[in-house]
Amino acid sequence: MLLNEKQAFSAVSEKAYAKLNISLDVTAKRDDGYHEMLMIMQTVSLCDELTITPEQGGVVHATCGLPYVPGDRRNLAVRAALKFLELVGDEGRGMKIAIRKNIPVGAGMAGGSADAAAVLRALNRAYGYPLTSGQLLTAGETIGSDVAFCLRGGTALAAGRGEILTPLPALPPCRFVICKPEFSISTPELFRKLDSSRLNCHPDTEGLLNALEAQDLDGLCRRLYNVFEDVDDRRMRTMRAAKGALLDRGALGAVMTGTGSAVFGVFRDEESAQSACAALKSEYRFCCVAEATGQLLQD
Numbered sequence: 001m002l003l004n005e006k007q008a009f010s011a012v013s014e015k016a017y018a019k020l021n022i023s024l025d026v027t028a029k030r031d032d033g034y035h036e037m038l039m040i041m042q043t044v045s046l047c048d049e050l051t052i053t054p055e056q057g058g059v060v061h062a063t064c065g066l067p068y069v070p071g072d073r074r075n076l077a078v079r080a081a082l083k084f085l086e087l088v089g090d091e092g093r094g095m096k097i098a099i100r101k102n103i104p105v106g107a108g109m110a111g112g113s114a115d116a117a118a119v120l121r122a123l124n125r126a127y128g129y130p131l132t133s134g135q136l137l138t139a140g141e142t143i144g145s146d147v148a149f150c151l152r153g154g155t156a157l158a159a160g161r162g163e164i165l166t167p168l169p170a171l172p173p174c175r176f177v178i179c180k181p182e183f184s185i186s187t188p189e190l191f192r193k194l195d196s197s198r199l200n201c202h203p204d205t206e207g208l209l210n211a212l213e214a215q216d217l218d219g220l221c222r223r224l225y226n227v228f229e230d231v232d233d234r235r236m237r238t239m240r241a242a243k244g245a246l247l248d249r250g251a252l253g254a255v256m257t258g259t260g261s262a263v264f265g266v267f268r269d270e271e272s273a274q275s276a277c278a279a280l281k282s283e284y285r286f287c288c289v290a291e292a293t294g295q296l297l298q299d
Helices: 075-087 111-126 132-145 145-150 187-193 207-214 217-222 236-249 270-280
Strands: 012-029 037-054 060-063 095-100 155-160 165-168 175-180 252-256 263-268 286-290
Touching: 012 207, 037 111, 037 145, 037 175, 037 286, 060 075, 060 155, 075 095, 075 111, 075 132, 095 111, 095 132, 111 145, 111 236, 132 145, 132 263, 132 270, 145 155, 155 207, 175 236, 175 270, 187 217, 207 217, 217 252, 217 263, 217 270, 236 263, 236 270, 263 270, 270 286
Parallel strands: 060 095
Antiparallel strands: 012 037, 037 095, 037 155, 155 165, 175 263, 175 286, 252 263
């Protein structure tokens, strides 16, 4: 839908919810250099907070107060805004995207993709919903592999590069304790190491889907798995230690999310999660409790 004139709107705000991988499998490397993925993913209550404000001058830029987060089109949030303006025929509009970063950078929780998705949802609302959900999802796919999932949210099976989404039943009631070591991990670097590694195990995706259908939290937690934990990288020892620390404090299961470096444990209730989080805060600079969120974008 193209606008006949520039749309007037005041500041609009939106939350950008983090992603956790209940499972992550890499099934093949594609001719285009990407990898075929099969993942069960979940959005959680840990979120960045975005406010978009129109500005004069025709420049779209982002601010967040962190020197290592770019404010130009290298930032996925800026690219999302530019893509939206292109689709609605409002190119040349200036705006500032103020981002309050709560999702740690380089953690495997899709913080940049979540920000991009939040921009698309916020601008579509501010402009009076000119784009359908399908058009937003298609736009998201052009920005980053996880953007479409972060747009839709909830619980989903993701295939392809992560853009082929099948909604799944919500997780049984539970809480997550998320811990991130001091270091971050480069996604391209870990994929290169994975290509030269021999994977000994793969997630039991069918078993996970059955556990979701049966609302079997214990069965789900027994099957948490991420193939990147098999990669020959010394940092995986730290990941395994973090998983062990979570299990020692009562987690039903624990796994690394994405390409790391964050690890999360699943707990049955808020009380046990908060107790574990309090104990682990002395070991990890970033440690928080989160819960699952539902679908954010209706089909």
